[in-house]
Structures are given as C-alpha cells and as structure tokens.
Amino acid sequence: MEASTEKRVKDSFSRQTAMKTIGASITRVEQGAVTIELPFRSDLTQQNGFLHAGVVTMIIDTACGYAALTRMPDSTTVLSAEYKVNFLSPAEGEKLIARGRVIKPGRTLTVCYGEVYAQKDGAEKLVATMMATMISRKETGLED
Amino acid sequence: MEASTEKRVKDSFSRQTAMKTIGASITRVEQGAVTIELPFRSDLTQQNGFLHAGVVTMIIDTACGYAALTRMPDSTTVLSAEYKVNFLSPAEGEKLIARGRVIKPGRTLTVCYGEVYAQKDGAEKLVATMMATMISRKETGLED
Amino acid sequence: MEASTEKRVKDSFSRQTAMKTIGASITRVEQGAVTIELPFRSDLTQQNGFLHAGVVTMIIDTACGYAALTRMPDSTTVLSAEYKVNFLSPAEGEKLIARGRVIKPGRTLTVCYGEVYAQKDGAEKLVATMMATMISRKETGLED
Amino acid sequence: MEASTEKRVKDSFSRQTAMKTIGASITRVEQGAVTIELPFRSDLTQQNGFLHAGVVTMIIDTACGYAALTRMPDSTTVLSAEYKVNFLSPAEGEKLIARGRVIKPGRTLTVCYGEVYAQKDGAEKLVATMMATMISRKETGLED
Numbered sequence: 001m002e003a004s005t006e007k008r009v010k011d012s013f014s015r016q017t018a019m020k021t022i023g024a025s026i027t028r029v030e031q032g033a034v035t036i037e038l039p040f041r042s043d044l045t046q047q048n049g050f051l052h053a054g055v056v057t058m059i060i061d062t063a064c065g066y067a068a069l070t071r072m073p074d075s076t077t078v079l080s081a082e083y084k085v086n087f088l089s090p091a092e093g094e095k096l097i098a099r100g101r102v103i104k105p106g107r108t109l110t111v112c113y114g115e116v117y118a119q120k121d122g123a124e125k126l127v128a129t130m131m132a133t134m135i136s137r138k139e140t141g142l143e144d
Numbered sequence: 145m146e147a148s149t150e151k152r153v154k155d156s157f158s159r160q161t162a163m164k165t166i167g168a169s170i171t172r173v174e175q176g177a178v179t180i181e182l183p184f185r186s187d188l189t190q191q192n193g194f195l196h197a198g199v200v201t202m203i204i205d206t207a208c209g210y211a212a213l214t215r216m217p218d219s220t221t222v223l224s225a226e227y228k229v230n231f232l233s234p235a236e237g238e239k240l241i242a243r244g245r246v247i248k249p250g251r252t253l254t255v256c257y258g259e260v261y262a263q264k265d266g267a268e269k270l271v272a273t274m275m276a277t278m279i280s281r282k283e284t285g286l287e288d
Numbered sequence: 289m290e291a292s293t294e295k296r297v298k299d300s301f302s303r304q305t306a307m308k309t310i311g312a313s314i315t316r317v318e319q320g321a322v323t324i325e326l327p328f329r330s331d332l333t334q335q336n337g338f339l340h341a342g343v344v345t346m347i348i349d350t351a352c353g354y355a356a357l358t359r360m361p362d363s364t365t366v367l368s369a370e371y372k373v374n375f376l377s378p379a380e381g382e383k384l385i386a387r388g389r390v391i392k393p394g395r396t397l398t399v400c401y402g403e404v405y406a407q408k409d410g411a412e413k414l415v416a417t418m419m420a421t422m423i424s425r426k427e428t429g430l431e432d
Numbered sequence: 433m434e435a436s437t438e439k440r441v442k443d444s445f446s447r448q449t450a451m452k453t454i455g456a457s458i459t460r461v462e463q464g465a466v467t468i469e470l471p472f473r474s475d476l477t478q479q480n481g482f483l484h485a486g487v488v489t490m491i492i493d494t495a496c497g498y499a500a501l502t503r504m505p506d507s508t509t510v511l512s513a514e515y516k517v518n519f520l521s522p523a524e525g526e527k528l529i530a531r532g533r534v535i536k537p538g539r540t541l542t543v544c545y546g547e548v549y550a551q552k553d554g555a556e557k558l559v560a561t562m563m564a565t566m567i568s569r570k571e572t573g574l575e576d
Binding site: 304305310331332369371 | 444445447448449450451452453474475476477478479480483484485486487489490491493494509511512513514515516517518519
Binding site: 013019021042046052055057077079080082083084085 | 190
C-alpha cells in the first residue's frame with residue numbers, strides 16, 4: 001500500500017467530527033483493512049449500561065468504509081450504501097475494537113465484512129458482525 | 145395503548161445516555177410506533193459534513209427498539225438482535241426524524257421497519273430505511 | 289408507464305428459466321411496482337412442508353428486480369446487488385404473492401422494498417419482507 | 433460431533449423436496465459447518481443465463497441452517513429468521529459450492545456466515561456471502 005493511501009484515509013477520518021465526539025481513533029490502516037478503537041464511555045450507553053448498538057455500528061461502519069477507501073482511486077470519497085449488523089454479545093468492557101476488511105473491491109461498489117470485539121479483562125469477545133456495501137463517489141459530486 | 149406503556153418507554157429512553165449525548169429526543173410513542181428526532185449538529189458528521197451513517201442508525205435503531213417494546217410485556221427489556229439499513233440520500237438539513245414501527249410482533253422476536261427523514265427548508269426527504277429484529281429479554285437476565 | 293416498459297419486463301421474465309421451473313408467473317407490472325405469484329407445490333418445500341425460504345426469496349427478489357427495471361433506461365439489465373429478507377410466518381397455503389416496489393430509484397442503484405403474502409382459505413398473511421439494492425448494467429457488459 | 437448429529441441433519445435435508453427439485457446435495461457435515469453443492473442447470477437461471485440469485489440463496493440458506501442445527505439440541509428443528517446476501521460475481525460455471533458455518537450459537541438464535549463459490553475450469557470464485565439468523569423450534573410446535 002502506498003503511503004499516500006494511509007494519509008488519505010487518516011485525513012478523511014480526521015474530518016469525521018462524529019468520531020472525535022465519541023472518542024474513537026483509527027489505529028491501523030492496511031491495504032483493504034482498517035481498525036478503529038473506542039474506549040468505553042458511560043455517556044454512550046443504552047438503557048442497560050452497554051454501549052449503544054448504534055455506537056457499535058458507527059465504528060464498524062467507519063472501519064469498513066475506510067477499508068474500502070484504501071482500494072479506491074485518489075480523488076474519490078466513500079459513502080455507505082447499505083449495511084447489516086448482527087449483535088452477538090453485549091458491548092461492555094474496557095474498549096471496543098472494530099476491524100473492517102474488503103471482501104470484494106469494485107469500480108463503483110465495494111463489499112466489506114467487519115467485526116467488533118469487546119476487550120474486557122485482557123480477553124476479546126465478538127460483539128457484532130457487519131456486512132456492508134460501500135460506494136465510491138467523486139469528491140466534487142456526491143449525488144447519484 | 146396504556147399510559148404505563150408510554151411511561152415505560154420514556155423511562156427506558158431516559159436511561160440511554162447515548163441519546164442524551166447526541167441530543168436526540170423521543171417525540172411520539174404509540175402502540176407499535178415510536179418517533180425520535182435529532183437536530184443537526186456539526187459534531188456528529190462524517191468527512192463530507194453530512195450526519196454520520198452510524199448516527200442515522202442510532203436514532204432509527206432506538207425508534208424501532210421502542211416501537212417493539214410497546215408490544216412487549218412489562219418486566220421485559222428490548223435489545224437489537226440485528227438490523228439492516230439502506231442509505232438513500234445525504235443526512236443534511238435542520239433535523240432528522242426517525243419513525244420506527246412494528247411489522248410483526250412476537251413472544252421472543254419482533255420485526256420492525258423504520259424510516260429516517262431529513263427536514264430541510266420545510267420539506268422532508270427520505271434518508272434511510274431500516275429492517276430490524278428486536279429481541280425481548282427479562283429485565284433480570286440479559287444473557288441468552 | 290409506457291407499454292414498451294411492460295413488454296421489456298415480461299420479455300426478460302420469460303427468459304428466467306428458474307421462474308418457469310418453479311411455476312411462478314408475473315401478474316402485474318406498473319411503474320415502480322411488480323407482482324409475482326407462485327402456486328404452492330409440494331416439491332418446493334423445506335423439512336416441515338412449508339415452501340423453502342429460498343423459494344420465497346426467489347419470487348420477491350424477482351418482483352423487486354423488475355420493479356427496479358421499470359425505472360431504468362432501455363438497453364439496461366438489472367442484477368441483485370444485495371438483499372435482506374425477514375421471515376415472519378410459515379409459507380403455506382394455496383399460493384404466494386410477492387409484491388416489489390421501488391423506494392428510491394437511481395442511475396446506478398435502485399433500492400426496493402418487497403412483501404410476500406401467503407393466500408390461504410381466502411385470507412392473506414404476511415410471510416416475508418425484503419429490502420434490496422438492485423444495480424443496472426448495460427446489456428452488453430455485466431462486469432463491474 | 434456425534435454420529436447422530438450428522439444423521440439428524442441428513443434426514444432433515446432429505447425431507448427438503450426443494451433441494452431435490454433443484455438437484456442440490458449435502459456433501460459435508462461437521463460440528464458448526466455444512467457444505468451444499470449444486471451442479472449448474474440451465475433451467476435455474478435468470479435472464480442473462482446465470483444461476484438465479486434466489487437459487488444461490490436457497491443453497492447457502494440451507495447450508496447455514498444445517499450448520500446451525502448441528503449446534504442445537506435433539507428434538508429441535510431449524511428455521512430461517514432472517515438473512516442478508518451480497519452478490520459479488522455472476523453464478524456461472526460447472527457447479528456452486530455453498531459453505532455455511534456458525535459464528536455464534538445460542539439457545540434460541542444462532543448466527544451464521546456463509547459463502548457460495550462457483551467452480552469453473554478448476555478454479556473457485558466467490559459468488560455470494562450470507563449473514564443469517566437461524567431460530568430453533570421444538571419439532572412439535574413451530575409457531576412463535
């Protein structure tokens with residue numbers, strides 16, 4: 001992977017104010033694979049004190065999206081066309097680790113698979129899986 | 145719908161710290177249908193300045209979950225088992241309105257459909273749709 | 289809707305040998321909406337004697353795909369990019385009726401929603417719902 | 433895995449008349465993983481001569497369902513609660529191979545992941561991926 005690709009992903013991530021607001025960081029960028037981490041925060045929970053399913057979705061969506069971007073040409077941006085998430089265990093522990101990777105790159109559509117793990121007492125537990133379709137758009141014209 | 149059902153939903157919503165953090169409020173509770181609203185905030189965006197897909201997901205997940213809860217017995221809590229979201233238009237404008245409703249109630253699983261609209265200059269535009277499976281759990285034991 | 293659109297859809301349907309094999313027919317073509325019907329057949333069941341979930345999927349996939357095609361330009365063909373199905377009731381009765389409709393048309397991607405009903409003793413019961421992304425391709429080049 | 437589990441899966445598969453109708457066979461049963469194969473047949477295609485997306489879905493649904501059944505107690509049957517499929521390449525070649533496996537077993541719900549490969553000229557190509565929720569039911573009472 002070219003160094004410019006990692007820079008492009010990190011620059012785009014830094015413009016995602018939502019990631020800063022929840023305290024997520026991008027910890028790994030590889031060709032076709034990106035990792036996002038989120039320390040547990042008690043102001044991001046649902047009614048039982050677990051991290052909200054939508055928050056879990058936010059970080060794995062972002063990991064999958066940027067995994068897709070590493071396979072797209074310069075001068076494109078990436079948008080989520082659709083995704084599906086299955087929730088397997090409560091999102092609790094010290095932090096969440098979201099790993100997204102490209103299953104099938106394409107000129108327009110890129111299909112990704114992602115997993116979110118909860119790190120608790122040194123062990124990792126699978127919390128959620130995502131299957132997503134990402135779409136590439138020219139920076140200068142997002143509309144279809 | 146009994147008044148106690150609305151109270152149960154609103155009490156549970158008030159325990160969702162994630163909803164308070166993003167500034168969402170619950171504006172309507174009916175039998176099998178719930179509406180959540182989120183004013184636009186520039187600290188919840190993705191790289192192009194639209195509201196983050198995961199934030200859109202958070203509010204429609206919550207609307208669908210509580211729509212399901214209105215059909216569940218007292219002394220249960222609701223969790224998202226899985227959902228799928230299609231993104232149709234950029235999430236921009238003054239505010240988002242997420243409407244979730246029950247398609248099929250069940251003793252264990254409740255299937256819901258939801259839509260998110262962006263309100264901009266007085267008009268509403270469909271931003272995203274969700275199909276979700278919600279699961280009921282006894283308050284006192286969340287594990288499967 | 290132009291008459292040529294209905295003809296285009298029906299011509300394409302008639303080339304779907306899979307539809308003939310299971311005995312499905314196209315019973316309605318409107319702008320953005322298509323209906324497919326399938327009489328119950330005991331050679332299309334799963335282990336409990338209900339119509340196989342995959343057979344239910346076949347007809348609603350086809351209904352959604354052709355609903356999308358009614359909104360696409362001539363000289364294009366339609367392919368399923370992805371879909372999600374929720375199964376709500378056993379697929380039993382005299383026949384299944386699958387109704388697909390366009391939620392959001394687009395130049396490349398068209399998002400559809402579909403429902404399958406089982407007709408039994410004169411009543412209709414909702415069996416399954418689909419949310420699908422259909423993609424348009426030039427007739428002469430299917431590859432991405 | 434106990435021998436009785438493989439027998440239970442194969443007995444149930446043999447009652448799926450839909451699998452016989454399309455010519456699919458079950459070629460491997462392991463603890464938490466099942467393989468189904470389908471030779472290409474020109475009477476199972478869509479309008480471009482590829483195997484119909486719904487047919488692809490039928491075999492991976494069945495593979496995922498029986499993968500789940502290997503992890504369920506005796507005296508239960510398995511039903512598809514919901515699934516999502518992404519289509520990555522045209523389903524063409526000599527035969528399709530569908531491999532389903534359990535990601536997360538559960539007392540009521542079991543989440544599975546599946547892949548369908550097309551075998552063509554000795555090579556395998558990924559055609560589709562599935563993420564599915566399977567539900568266990570007592571043999572004697574399917575209703576929720």
